[in-house]
Amino acid sequence: MGYIARVQRGKSKGFIQMAAHFQRLSRQWRVAAFAALLVFGTFAMAQEFRGGHPQTYVVKRGDTLWDIAGRFLQRPWLWPEIWQANPHIRNPHLIYPGDVLSLAYLNRVGVQPGPRDETPINAVALSDVERFLKDIRIHERIDDMPYVVALEEERLRAAAGDVAYVRGLGDVQPGQRFAVLRPVQEYTMGRRRSCCALVGRDGLDHAGRREVDDWERFWTESMLAEGGVMEHLGYEMRRVNAGVVTRGEVGGIQVSTLLLDDPNREVRAGDKVVPVESIPYDLQFFPHAPTQQFPYQKAQVLAVADMLTSGGPRDVVALSVGARDGIDNGTVFSVWRVGNSVVDKVEFPGDYREEDLVANNRKLRLPDEYASHVMVFRTFDKVSYALVMDSTRPTRVGYELKHPDAPY
Numbered sequence: 001m002g003y004i005a006r007v008q009r010g011k012s013k014g015f016i017q018m019a020a021h022f023q024r025l026s027r028q029w030r031v032a033a034f035a036a037l038l039v040f041g042t043f044a045m046a047q048e049f050r051g052g053h054p055q056t057y058v059v060k061r062g063d064t065l066w067d068i069a070g071r072f073l074q075r076p077w078l079w080p081e082i083w084q085a086n087p088h089i090r091n092p093h094l095i096y097p098g099d100v101l102s103l104a105y106l107n108r109v110g111v112q113p114g115p116r117d118e119t120p121i122n123a124v125a126l127s128d129v130e131r132f133l134k135d136i137r138i139h140e141r142i143d144d145m146p147y148v149v150a151l152e153e154e155r156l157r158a159a160a161g162d163v164a165y166v167r168g169l170g171d172v173q174p175g176q177r178f179a180v181l182r183p184v185q186e187y188t189m190g191r192r193r194s195c196c197a198l199v200g201r202d203g204l205d206h207a208g209r210r211e212v213d214d215w216e217r218f219w220t221e222s223m224l225a226e227g228g229v230m231e232h233l234g235y236e237m238r239r240v241n242a243g244v245v246t247r248g249e250v251g252g253i254q255v256s257t258l259l260l261d262d263p264n265r266e267v268r269a270g271d272k273v274v275p276v277e278s279i280p281y282d283l284q285f286f287p288h289a290p291t292q293q294f295p296y297q298k299a300q301v302l303a304v305a306d307m308l309t310s311g312g313p314r315d316v317v318a319l320s321v322g323a324r325d326g327i328d329n330g331t332v333f334s335v336w337r338v339g340n341s342v343v344d345k346v347e348f349p350g351d352y353r354e355e356d357l358v359a360n361n362r363k364l365r366l367p368d369e370y371a372s373h374v375m376v377f378r379t380f381d382k383v384s385y386a387l388v389m390d391s392t393r394p395t396r397v398g399y400e401l402k403h404p405d406a407p408y
Helices: 002-046 065-072 076-082 126-134 214-225 354-359
Strands: 056-058 100-105 108-112 136-139 147-151 163-167 177-191 197-203 229-247 256-260 272-275 301-304 316-319 332-337 341-343 363-365 369-379 384-391 400-402
Touching: 065 076, 126 136, 126 316, 126 369, 126 384, 136 177, 147 272, 177 256, 177 301, 316 369, 332 384
Parallel strands: none
Antiparallel strands: 056 100, 100 108, 136 229, 147 163, 163 256, 177 197, 177 229, 177 272, 229 256, 301 316, 316 384, 332 369, 332 400, 341 363, 369 384
16 A cells, blocks of 8 residues: 555656646747747837838928828828827827937837927928818808809909898898808719719809719719719818908898908809808828728719819819718828729630620729828818828829728
C-alpha cells in the first residue's frame, strides 16, 4: 500500500507540474498573440502615412487641413481619426498658423502650439464655398412664393437704390427686410425600369418655369413611358439682392414697395421674395465616410456649378442625396464614372440588333473608373453641395458616388 500510494502521489505531482507547464505556455502564447496584434495594428496604421513625409511642418496662413493631411496620409479624409494633439491642446482639430506638426510616432501627429493670434485653419478654404454657404439654397416649392411683379418706371432691371413692386406679401409692415431670390434650376432624378438613371438639371426662366429642350423632353417622356419614376429634389435659388419694405398694400394698391439696398446683383420681374432670416451653416468641416453605401443610381452628381457638365479640384458639385439619406457636412465620397456595357466584337463580329444583344445578355459590363473625391459642405433635405478635393479625371454630371475607400 505504501508503494502504491507513493506511485499515485508521484503521478499527481507530475500531472500538476505538467499542468503548470501548459499554463505557462498558454500565458506565453497569449502575450505573443497580444504583441502580434499590437505590431499588426501599428503596421496597419503606419500604412496610412505616406513615405518620405517631412518630419515637421509649420502651418501657414492659407493652408487647409485636407492639403496638409495629404502631405502625411495616404487617405487625407482620415485625419480626424489619426491626428492626436498634445494634452494641453483641447481640440486636436483646431490647428492654427504657426503650429508645428511633427510625426512623433508612427500612428499619430503631434502638435506644438504656435502663437494662436489668428483664426484656425479649415479643412477647405472658405473662399471656395462662401457664396454657396451664404447665397445658394434649396427650396422644395416656389409656386406660392411672393415675387417681383414690376420695377419702378417699368424698367427691365433694378439695382440698389431702386424700387421693386412685390406681389403676395400680404399684411406686411414698413421696415421689414426681405431677400430677393432667383430660381436657377430644378433638380430631378428619374429611374428607368429597363436600365439606368437620369439626373435632371432643368434651367428656369425669369418666372421660375422650366426651360426644357426637345432632347430632355424626349428622355423624360421615354422614361415615364417605360414605367420609370421622376422625383423632384428641389429648386436651386440664388440670393440676388435684399431690401426694406417702404409701403404695404394700402389704399387699393395691390403690391408692396421694396426699396433695394444690396449692391449685389440686379433684380428683375419674376424674382422671388422671402423674409430675411438667419440661415445656419457650418464653418468648420471634419471629413468622414458616409454612414451607408448607396445602391447604384441613388447617389450621383446632379450638376457642376456655373452650369458646367464637368469640373475639377475646387469646383462645387450638387449631389442627389441629402439629410434624409443620412448625409451631413463633412461627408466624403469617391466619384466614379460608371462602366459601359459593350459587345464583345471578337465573339460577335457580325451585325446584331441592340435589343437582341441586351435580351440575350451578350453585353459585357466594364468596370467603373475612379474620378475624384468630394466633401459635402452644405446639406439640404434631398440635395447637398460638395467641393471636389482631389481628382485624377474630370468630375461629370451623372457620375456615381461611393464610399471614399471603395476599391471598384
